[in-house]
Amino acid sequence: xxxxxxxxxxxxxxxxxxxxxxxxxxxxxxxDKAFAMxxxxxxxxxxxxxxxxxxxxxxxxxxxxxxIPQDNPKPKYLVVNADESEPGTCKDVPLMMANPHVLVExxxxxxxxxxxxxxxxYCRGEVVHVLRRLQAAVAEAYAAGHLGTDxxxxxxxxxxxxxxxAGAYICGEETALLDSLEGRRGQPRLRPPFPAVAGLYASPTxxxxxxxxxxxxxxxxxxxxxxxxxxxEKSKGWTLYSLSGHVKNPGQFxxxxxxxxxxxxxxxxxxxxxxxxxxxxxxxSSTPILTAEHLDVPLxxxxxxxxxxxxxxxxxxxxxxxxxxxxxxxxxxxxxxHESCGKCTPCREGTYWMVRxxxxxxxxxxxxxxxxxxxxxxxxxxxxxxxxxGDGAVSPIQSxxxxxQDEFLAHRTHGGCPFxxxxxxxxxxxxxxxxxx
Amino acid sequence: MPISDQTRSEAAEVIARYPQKRSAxxxxxxxxxxxxxxxxPDGIAFxxxxxxxxxxxxxxxxxxxxMYKRKPSxxxxxxxxxxxxxxxxxxxxxxxxxxxxxxLHHGETSDDGVVELEHIECNAACDYAPVVMVNxxxxxxxxxxxxxxxxxxxxxxxxxxxxxxxxxxxxLKEVSRVLAGFTxxxxxxxxxxxxxxxxxxxxxxQRGDTA
Numbered sequence: 001x002x003x004x005x006x007x008x009x010x011x012x013x014x015x016x017x018x019x020x021x022x023x024x025x026x027x028x029x030x031x032d033k034a035f036a037m038x039x040x041x042x043x044x045x046x047x048x049x050x051x052x053x054x055x056x057x058x059x060x061x062x063x064x065x066x067x068i069p070q071d072n073p074k075p076k077y078l079v080v081n082a083d084e085s086e087p088g089t090c091k092d093v094p095l096m097m098a099n100p101h102v103l104v105e106x107x108x109x110x111x112x113x114x115x116x117x118x119x120x121x122y123c124r125g126e127v128v129h130v131l132r133r134l135q136a137a138v139a140e141a142y143a144a145g146h147l148g149t150d151x152x153x154x155x156x157x158x159x160x161x162x163x164x165x166a167g168a169y170i171c172g173e174e175t176a177l178l179d180s181l182e183g184r185r186g187q188p189r190l191r192p193p194f195p196a197v198a199g200l201y202a203s204p205t206x207x208x209x210x211x212x213x214x215x216x217x218x219x220x221x222x223x224x225x226x227x228x229x230x231x232x233e234k235s236k237g238w239t240l241y242s243l244s245g246h247v248k249n250p251g252q253f254x255x256x257x258x259x260x261x262x263x264x265x266x267x268x269x270x271x272x273x274x275x276x277x278x279x280x281x282x283x284x285s286s287t288p289i290l291t292a293e294h295l296d297v298p299l300x301x302x303x304x305x306x307x308x309x310x311x312x313x314x315x316x317x318x319x320x321x322x323x324x325x326x327x328x329x330x331x332x333x334x335x336x337x338h339e340s341c342g343k344c345t346p347c348r349e350g351t352y353w354m355v356r357x358x359x360x361x362x363x364x365x366x367x368x369x370x371x372x373x374x375x376x377x378x379x380x381x382x383x384x385x386x387x388x389x390g391d392g393a394v395s396p397i398q399s400x401x402x403x404x405q406d407e408f409l410a411h412r413t414h415g416g417c418p419f420x421x422x423x424x425x426x427x428x429x430x431x432x433x434x435x436x437x
Numbered sequence: 438m439p440i441s442d443q444t445r446s447e448a449a450e451v452i453a454r455y456p457q458k459r460s461a462x463x464x465x466x467x468x469x470x471x472x473x474x475x476x477x478p479d480g481i482a483f484x485x486x487x488x489x490x491x492x493x494x495x496x497x498x499x500x501x502x503x504m505y506k507r508k509p510s511x512x513x514x515x516x517x518x519x520x521x522x523x524x525x526x527x528x529x530x531x532x533x534x535x536x537x538x539x540x541l542h543h544g545e546t547s548d549d550g551v552v553e554l555e556h557i558e559c560n561a562a563c564d565y566a567p568v569v570m571v572n573x574x575x576x577x578x579x580x581x582x583x584x585x586x587x588x589x590x591x592x593x594x595x596x597x598x599x600x601x602x603x604x605x606x607x608x609l610k611e612v613s614r615v616l617a618g619f620t621x622x623x624x625x626x627x628x629x630x631x632x633x634x635x636x637x638x639x640x641x642x643q644r645g646d647t648a
Contacts, residue, residue: 003640005638006648009638011629015629087521097630128612168501181460241637253637254637255637285521315563331524421530426526
């Protein structure tokens with residue numbers, strides 16, 4: 001399958017983040033096209049393109065926009081979720097660093113479509129240079145007349161605010177993000193009402209991922225049919241796949257939906273020398289791990305779902321035979337414990353106890369019941385909390401035990417971790433890898 | 438410590454960005470941190486005063502988010518990613534070496550007040566693992582040696598240069614101003630993209646692949 005750089009097509013150009021660089025490639029031309037189409041036609045086009053949310057859930061973007069009740073007299077808001085924090089996920093940050101203007105242009109078109117006059121880009125705080133590039137891009141867009149009042153003489157007004165978070169994974173959850181943007185602790189809300197009906201300030205609000213919004217200008221510029229000619233039947237278009245871990249050339253690969261990990265690994269030069277793929281996440285740590293038997297699974301929403309996982313954020317973290325599954329699962333569980341907002345009891349208490357059990361198992365002090373207790377705890381967390389953090393927290397544990405139960409047991413018989421942690425480091429000599437093979 | 442006049446006037450600018458003023462709370466907490474180096478009781482009282490909130494309401498928010506320091510901390514926060522992928526790729530070893538090298542543990546600051554050592558969660562740079570962040574600037578593909586060099590340079594007063602970021606790492610106070618939404622004019626510094634971000638693009642160019 002061929003690569004399809006669109007969002008990433010000009011990242012290698014001189015000062016690609018500037019409005020001058022963006023203007024060399026039809027920058028802000030899609031805004032005029034959208035204005036000529038009218039807001040309803042823009043929503044229809046995005047619906048027809050088949051674009052689905054690139055932040056993990058895969059909800060159709062145009063459909064989300066169409067849920068905004070236009071008879072509601074309150075102001076409408078667009079909020080861009082730029083709180084990229086899902087472990088393994090590293091696509092929006094390089095996108096905003098190298099080409100923030102494609103996001104700003106997408107924000108204008110999306111806001112126009114839903115009739116919003118105020119939009120927020122909520123970017124995680126821990127990436128200060130990304131915030132600088134976003135701030136500069138918004139300032140340049142105002143100066144060039146792409147933002148502000150009477151944009152391009154259309155009579156349409158839009159203000160955009162770049163808002164920095166302050167360190168909380170949970171704010172990537174859309175309703176927690178809205179609470180955070182309202183100046184509160186980032187805790188998810190009960191739905192319904194959904195943000196489309198009562199979102200920011202209880203007003204109709206669309207929350208979209210960075211990559212989803214950044215995909216819109218190309219769809220408007222080059223057409224619905226062009227976009228939907230890429231991808232698979234129900235997962236249209238191209239997207240950013242992020243390869244990381246024990247691969248020879250990790251990085252960003254923009255390709256049509258439905259490419260396989262086998263194809264992507266070929267493009268990335270394969271696993272590093274002496275390495276074999278042991279397990280991988282298709283879309284961040286909240287998506288159940290898969291193994292080498294899943295190398296030919298089409299990486300689209302349906303394909304990965306059928307394999308028992310989720311496409312998620314397309315964050316392909318690849319681990320080789322030197323990696324201890326128990327260590328990996330424990331570390332992810334510690335993350336979920338740390339990031340649980342504490343609102344819902346099953347998630348708050350469950351993640352705490354699962355960390356204790358996993359730590360005991362990893363140290364070789366597990367009991368006969370520990371694996372059953374873990375799986376039972378997972379059952380009591382999954383589907384029993386306000387948001388998906390709890391659901392995500394059980395993914396590594398359930399899938400880790402499903403594919404590698406023997407390894408959990410081996411820690412007991414071995415009296416601790418049977419792996420040499422130094423062999424998995426980036427600087428380990430290839431000869432050290434045979435030890436665990 | 439009293440809140441500076443500059444912070445008082447800038448607070449009004451922050452509040453004006455939002456349709457409802459409570460939305461200004463996170464940037465205002467970054468702003469008071471830029472003034473004092475941490476979020477002090479005075480900083481909390483100031484945010485409460487300008488937003489018509491109680492100090493308890495502001496404190497509840499300030500303590501929820503990990504980026505707000507609740508006590509005076511280092512001029513430079515050195516954060517080692519120890520989420521699974523970075524940990525496995527060497528983050529755990531880097532943190533252990535830095536702990537041994539500095540005698541500091543998570544959340545502790547060196548006696549000279551220069552460096553605070555932290556372990557951090559995934560910072561969205563997994564294709565550059567293992568990653569170290571210094572005041573939220575990227576230091577990609579680190580080793581124990583390179584990380585120790587960063588800490589030594591910081592403590593000797595030398596500028597340190599992120600892999601993808603500004604021309605030098607700014608102080609925590611300076612960075613907090615950017616987080617509060619005030620530009621420092623450094624957006625033009627540094628690279629557009631690091632090598633891993635360009636792997637797929639370069640390959641597409643070699644193969645003649647286009648969309």
